[in-house]
Amino acid sequence: MTVRYLLFRVDDRLLHGQVTLGWGSRLRPRAYLLADDRLAADPAAAALYESAVPEGVAVVILSVNALLAALDDPSARARLPRTEESILLVRTLADGVTLLRAGVSGPLVLGGLHFRDGAREVLPYAFLSAADAELIEALAREGRELVAHDLPGNERVGSEKLRDAVRRVFGRIGTDAA
Amino acid sequence: MTALLLVFVALLALGALVSLDERVFGPLRLQQPLVAATVAGALVGDARAGLLAGLVLTALWPALIPSGGNLLPSIGLGAVTAGAVAAAGGRVFTDAPGFLGSGRALALAVALAWLVALAGRETEAWLRRRNEEREARAFAALIGGDAALDRAVRHAAIDALLRGWLLVAAAACAAGILLRAFSEGGPVGASRWDLLGHALVLGALGGALVDWAPRVGRVLSRVTNVAPVSGSPLGPLAVVSQGRPRASQARLLCLDALYNPRGQQRGGIYRALAPSLSAPAREEARQFLAARSFQTHASLSGYVLGPVASAAEARTGEALEVAQALHAPVVSGVGDRLFAGAVHPALAWAGATIGLIALSLFHASAPNSGLLSLTLAAPAVVCVAGAGIAGRYWRGRSWRVGVGGEANVAAELRTRPWARWTRGADLVAALAGAVAFAVVAWNLTEFGGTLEIAFLTLGGAAGALAVRAGLGPLAQAGLVGGAVLTAAVLVAIGGGGGPWSSGR
Numbered sequence: 001m002t003v004r005y006l007l008f009r010v011d012d013r014l015l016h017g018q019v020t021l022g023w024g025s026r027l028r029p030r031a032y033l034l035a036d037d038r039l040a041a042d043p044a045a046a047a048l049y050e051s052a053v054p055e056g057v058a059v060v061i062l063s064v065n066a067l068l069a070a071l072d073d074p075s076a077r078a079r080l081p082r083t084e085e086s087i088l089l090v091r092t093l094a095d096g097v098t099l100l101r102a103g104v105s106g107p108l109v110l111g112g113l114h115f116r117d118g119a120r121e122v123l124p125y126a127f128l129s130a131a132d133a134e135l136i137e138a139l140a141r142e143g144r145e146l147v148a149h150d151l152p153g154n155e156r157v158g159s160e161k162l163r164d165a166v167r168r169v170f171g172r173i174g175t176d177a178a
Numbered sequence: 179m180t181a182l183l184l185v186f187v188a189l190l191a192l193g194a195l196v197s198l199d200e201r202v203f204g205p206l207r208l209q210q211p212l213v214a215a216t217v218a219g220a221l222v223g224d225a226r227a228g229l230l231a232g233l234v235l236t237a238l239w240p241a242l243i244p245s246g247g248n249l250l251p252s253i254g255l256g257a258v259t260a261g262a263v264a265a266a267g268g269r270v271f272t273d274a275p276g277f278l279g280s281g282r283a284l285a286l287a288v289a290l291a292w293l294v295a296l297a298g299r300e301t302e303a304w305l306r307r308r309n310e311e312r313e314a315r316a317f318a319a320l321i322g323g324d325a326a327l328d329r330a331v332r333h334a335a336i337d338a339l340l341r342g343w344l345l346v347a348a349a350a351c352a353a354g355i356l357l358r359a360f361s362e363g364g365p366v367g368a369s370r371w372d373l374l375g376h377a378l379v380l381g382a383l384g385g386a387l388v389d390w391a392p393r394v395g396r397v398l399s400r401v402t403n404v405a406p407v408s409g410s411p412l413g414p415l416a417v418v419s420q421g422r423p424r425a426s427q428a429r430l431l432c433l434d435a436l437y438n439p440r441g442q443q444r445g446g447i448y449r450a451l452a453p454s455l456s457a458p459a460r461e462e463a464r465q466f467l468a469a470r471s472f473q474t475h476a477s478l479s480g481y482v483l484g485p486v487a488s489a490a491e492a493r494t495g496e497a498l499e500v501a502q503a504l505h506a507p508v509v510s511g512v513g514d515r516l517f518a519g520a521v522h523p524a525l526a527w528a529g530a531t532i533g534l535i536a537l538s539l540f541h542a543s544a545p546n547s548g549l550l551s552l553t554l555a556a557p558a559v560v561c562v563a564g565a566g567i568a569g570r571y572w573r574g575r576s577w578r579v580g581v582g583g584e585a586n587v588a589a590e591l592r593t594r595p596w597a598r599w600t601r602g603a604d605l606v607a608a609l610a611g612a613v614a615f616a617v618v619a620w621n622l623t624e625f626g627g628t629l630e631i632a633f634l635t636l637g638g639a640a641g642a643l644a645v646r647a648g649l650g651p652l653a654q655a656g657l658v659g660g661a662v663l664t665a666a667v668l669v670a671i672g673g674g675g676g677p678w679s680s681g682r
Contacts (some may be wrong), residue, residue: 016507
């Protein structure tokens, strides 16, 4: 299974102004696909997110496992928005890595992970935990592409540069285990 | 010399005000190019040239995405520079009005403006870092009261004032040197020593302002720290529901004052909420906010903060959790679509179209004609008044709904009440854009001002491309500089001839 989305983005706020206005006005998606366990389990919250997009654009919300199952099942996949017209959003780096390893095409774009307790600043819009840093090292070992890019008009930080930035903050993590 | 100094002081004050508006008072919208450049041009003595510079920057502006914590070139400070330089045309420093011709002065104005805008972006990043430190200190000191945060906001405002002041001062010096260097007959009516003198005067004024900063702080404290009083959600000073103050409008105006990558708007959000919270609830809010970032849309803040302000004391933490994790991102998306994506571009297009019509109809009028002055002011009035009315309406509406609780907010958001506004604004933008193109086409055929049009097109396209391509500041400056220089050469060879250089 290999599927490619217009944009495959990690953002702890999922669907907000940078996505709908910044990327939305550039990529003109017909749908936003939100793979998030918490939102999928909360229909009232999901309904709010459905109201946050421009008119005529669809929002589909499902859990990460439900998306994985749908992508493996042709009939279920046919009911999802066309991948080449959709933006896929996940809330955590771990969810993004799960989907990446399951066959969703990269690059996985780190768009916004904001400050919370225990996280350290790697980029102004990317505050990462030690677990996130380990995942980034693991992705590099697996040869999967992870970049950082908050908005289309801003600098895109490539895999190598991002890993260097992570190492400057966290040191070298688990590289010998490769 | 006295008149010149007055113009300088007025320009620096305008730069400081625009910087304050960009950095601290986002909702006032004085930073829009059609406003800042026209006012700067008028201060120097030629509102028409200022408006034209504002039109050029307005062409660049939509390419920028004012969303979330995105660091943008400081288009407002650039506009002050552009308006002043375009209007000066060499006059300020050399007493030789119009000797550069409008096309060349405009080219120089836009090139300098873009450099100032890029410098504004870099200083903005620096200010955000300073905010991060001072906000962290203020949050740590909050146990003893909220004065530390109020003080931090005042200091942030002073930083913003000084940034605008110094960038405009630097641009004025650079413009003076360049205008002199580009003049065909050398300095007229003034020597190089005068220029050095002006630079020294500017430096001395800067030093005096730094000394004066504590007094500025006390004045600002009266503006930014108004105590909540009773009134309606649309009242001037406070948001009140059911007889209880909910948040100070003046404080809401400063939501962005302490913006920084770590906490985003949490300092402003705490200040806006604090008057409505009991002491234990305030402490709970402080602990909640200290552990994470929090951002919302200033004009729709009531949807996010209203439920927190009106929650029972025991529910403060829960209400904050819902506001930060659920309502804030949704409202941010709606707000950016509504304001940055619809209302502000529509107002800019409408203002630009009025400006183009005014320039076309009155290009041969005397600069001090009353009708011309009124017409030239119209675009700025449209931008400021329109943004003010829209912002005020949505602030009032969002707070009226928000203080009713989370269920009220959810019900309101699901009905998408902004949809009619976005459709209407999109329609206005489309109509105004069509009229603007028609006016430009008419000018092309009627006056043969192709070189100016070429300049506008080249500068606008290069700037938009540079921004959209995500190029670095130097590459952006190079692209825009190359385009305006090319256009300037074209204008110099052809001597202009379009409607906007007539009568100069």
